[in-house]
Amino acid sequence: MSAAAIPRLNAPVATNLAAPPDRLWRRVLASRRATFGGGGLLLIILLCFGTLPWTWEGSSSAVQYNRQHDQFSRLPPSSSGRPADIDLSAWNERETKLAGYEIRSRLGHVWRWLGTDTQARSLLGRCLFGGVISLSIGFAAAAISVTLGVAVGLIAGYRGGWVDATLMRIVDVLYGLPYILLVILFRIAFEGARPKWMSMLFKDSSMSMVVLFLAIGLVSWLTMARVVRGQVLSLRAQPFIEAARAAGIPERRIFLHHLLPNLVGPIIVYASLTIPSAILQESFLSFLGVGIQSPLPTWGSLASDGLQPALNTIHSDWWLLLFPCTLLAFVLLCLNFLGDGLRDVFDPRNEAAKI
Amino acid sequence: MIRFLISRLVQFPLILAAIYLVTFFMAWVVPGDPFQKTDKNLSPQALMQRRREFHAENWRTFLVYYSGRVVRHADFGQSMQYDEWSVNDILKSALPVSITLGLFALIVALLGGVGLGTVAAVRRDGLLDWLSLSIALIGVSLPGFVAAAMLFIFFTAKLHWPPIGEWGHLRDLVLPGVALALLPMAYIARLTRVSMLDILGNDYVRTARAKGLSRGVVIWKHALRNALLPVLSYLGPAAAYTLTGSFVVEKVFNIPGLGQHFVNSILNRDRTMILGTVIVYSFFLLTFNLLVDVSYAFVDPRIDVTSDRGDA
Numbered sequence: 152m153s154a155a156a157i158p159r160l161n162a163p164v165a166t167n168l169a170a171p172p173d174r175l176w177r178r179v180l181a182s183r184r185a186t187f188g189g190g191g192l193l194l195i196i197l198l199c200f201g202t203l204p205w206t207w208e209g210s211s212s213a214v215q216y217n218r219q220h221d222q223f224s225r226l227p228p229s230s231s232g233r234p235a236d237i238d239l240s241a242w243n244e245r246e247t248k249l250a251g252y253e254i255r256s257r258l259g260h261v262w263r264w265l266g267t268d269t270q271a272r273s274l275l276g277r278c279l280f281g282g283v284i285s286l287s288i289g290f291a292a293a294a295i296s297v298t299l300g301v302a303v304g305l306i307a308g309y310r311g312g313w314v315d316a317t318l319m320r321i322v323d324v325l326y327g328l329p330y331i332l333l334v335i336l337f338r339i340a341f342e343g344a345r346p347k348w349m350s351m352l353f354k355d356s357s358m359s360m361v362v363l364f365l366a367i368g369l370v371s372w373l374t375m376a377r378v379v380r381g382q383v384l385s386l387r388a389q390p391f392i393e394a395a396r397a398a399g400i401p402e403r404r405i406f407l408h409h410l411l412p413n414l415v416g417p418i419i420v421y422a423s424l425t426i427p428s429a430i431l432q433e434s435f436l437s438f439l440g441v442g443i444q445s446p447l448p449t450w451g452s453l454a455s456d457g458l459q460p461a462l463n464t465i466h467s468d469w470w471l472l473l474f475p476c477t478l479l480a481f482v483l484l485c486l487n488f489l490g491d492g493l494r495d496v497f498d499p500r501n502e503a504a505k506i
Numbered sequence: 507m508i509r510f511l512i513s514r515l516v517q518f519p520l521i522l523a524a525i526y527l528v529t530f531f532m533a534w535v536v537p538g539d540p541f542q543k544t545d546k547n548l549s550p551q552a553l554m555q556r557r558r559e560f561h562a563e564n565w566r567t568f569l570v571y572y573s574g575r576v577v578r579h580a581d582f583g584q585s586m587q588y589d590e591w592s593v594n595d596i597l598k599s600a601l602p603v604s605i606t607l608g609l610f611a612l613i614v615a616l617l618g619g620v621g622l623g624t625v626a627a628v629r630r631d632g633l634l635d636w637l638s639l640s641i642a643l644i645g646v647s648l649p650g651f652v653a654a655a656m657l658f659i660f661f662t663a664k665l666h667w668p669p670i671g672e673w674g675h676l677r678d679l680v681l682p683g684v685a686l687a688l689l690p691m692a693y694i695a696r697l698t699r700v701s702m703l704d705i706l707g708n709d710y711v712r713t714a715r716a717k718g719l720s721r722g723v724v725i726w727k728h729a730l731r732n733a734l735l736p737v738l739s740y741l742g743p744a745a746a747y748t749l750t751g752s753f754v755v756e757k758v759f760n761i762p763g764l765g766q767h768f769v770n771s772i773l774n775r776d777r778t779m780i781l782g783t784v785i786v787y788s789f790f791l792l793t794f795n796l797l798v799d800v801s802y803a804f805v806d807p808r809i810d811v812t813s814d815r816g817d818a
Contacts, residue, residue: 327788434649483647
């Protein structure tokens with residue numbers, strides 16, 4: 152009997168995913184939480200990645216992330232007025248210089264919409280470029296955690312027995328180690344003994360970025376593995392998997408066509424929750440001073456660099472903390488809303504009664 | 507139940523030993539020498555002498571000597587970074603501080619999180635749902651150091667409350683406790699909301715309402731008790747996280763807790779200190795996870811703890 156002759160056995164069970172895709176889309180769009188989160192995230196992604204031609208290293212624009220606009224350090228955002236404690240003659244001189252500078256600059260005064268930092272670099276450019284790196288770290292961590300976590304969880308849950316026991320004990324041990332130790336050690340170890348092919352592929356500054364991607368990604372797959380394993384365990388007990396096996400469907404096919412589709416829901420949800428936690432982990436590493444290497448910005452490193460000047464009570468450079476933090480918090484809020492919204496959509500029992 | 511307990515108690519030291527070994531080798535492979543990082547610039551002979559004091563000529567001698575010492579006397583030895591301190595001394599002075607603060611934070615997180623989560627679930631998609639969830643989400647949407655620094659600035663620097671001084675008053679616990687509680691509180695709120703939504707759809711909830719019980723009683727007594735199960739399983743890691751201290755909170759509020767030793771030991775490659783702090787943390791984590799698993803049996807007698815729950 153060929154596999155094609157068997158009636159379709161992957162009936163909807165644990166999730167609503169088996170519903171036609173267009174209906175699923177409609178449900179995602181109907182969830183206010185998910186649309187708000189997804190829309191906001193998309194907006195920021197477009198903004199950060201869309202402005203890359205101006206902010207990346209090779210650009211000659213005024214908002215290039217590492218361009219120093221000599222003498223114009225610590226400018227407050229835009230032309231919002233002069234700080235009260237600068238004396239007028241000096242201020243006017245500075246304003247005149249700025250006006251001349253801006254006429255020469257092709258972008259007008261866009262570069263100082265968000266002010267400049269202590270090294271006279273445009274905060275707008277740094278925030279945009281930092282967003283590219285922060286988001287990439289998040290997505291890289293999610294990608295690694297999906298591949299590794301799903302593979303381990305699938306195998307452990309489906310095989311059971313000693314394979315399951317061994318894999319889960321490994322996860323237990325890694326779980327017991329504090330992740331921050333793992334990240335820092337990974338980072339330091341990679342820095343010390345970087346493989347030759349890596350230094351051939353990447354420049355020194357971007358090396359620190361790749362190492363950070365790997366380090367954060369490699370510690371964030373544990374939850375995913377546990378979730379997937381739990382899901383597989385409960386799926387395996389369902390009649391449709393047993394029926395598929397009894398019908399002689401090859402294991403690979405059961406994996407790909409019967410198990411995996413039912414796992415997509417939880418995987419998407421947990422992946423969308425991995426991204427914010429990875430971005431936060433990076434900000435913590437920046438705070439410790441083992442984050443990304445210095446001229447490269449991330450939202451986390453911008454915030455931790457801005458902490459001191461912004462909290463200075465005598466002359467507060469508040470914009471250095473406010474803008475990176477707002478962006479960071481907004482994106483994390485969006486991602487969390489998206490994750491929660493998706494969980495509601497994928498949860499079959501989501502029609503909770505009103506009492 | 508007894509068999510389950512025994513098997514878990516046997517596994518306990520084994521997992522702890524595995525964590526010890528993994529940490530040991532990770533601390534050893536990391537480049538950088540704890541003895542060369544001091545500014546004293548030791549001569550090769552003196553360096554060798556220092557190494558011999560620690561039995562750290564190579565990893566084999568150190569593993570054998572040090573592990574024996576840890577197992578027999580529960581003694582983590584001298585700190586490699588601070589000459590005059592032993593790891594046990596540091597743990598003894600820092601751990602009580604972290605535990606006091608952590609307990610306070612844990613209570614705040616639990617009460618706040620469960621309250622916010624329940625309100626959000628009952629008013630699903632209403633204004634209160636959005637509001638309470640946003641409050642909870644701010645806890646996870648700001649880097650810890652920013653949230654802690656904001657609290658510090660607004661209260662201590664602007665309002666002069668609590669006054670800056672020696673650590674030791676009860677009021678000193680409030681701000682760092684809240685800062686420490688933000689993250690677990692947000693998580694607990696979301697867990698409660700999701701499982702509460704689940705529970706509220708059950709028949710017995712409708713029955714309780716139908717027989718005339720008030721909304722409040724049904725929600726806070728009947729439903730909440732069952733909705734707390736997922737929260738319970740999160741309490742294990744949450745307790746380990748809060749009780750062993752947080753680097754950020756301790757740094758911002760200048761608290762002599764364990765969290766800073768944790769991070770500093772790693773940055774300084776202080777191998778004995780790394781092992782000491784990691785083992786303490788893992789011990790807390792494993793103990794609380796075990797307690798949580800056992801408590802399942804009491805909270806919900808239907809749960810068979812001995813079967814593999816595949817905890818999702």
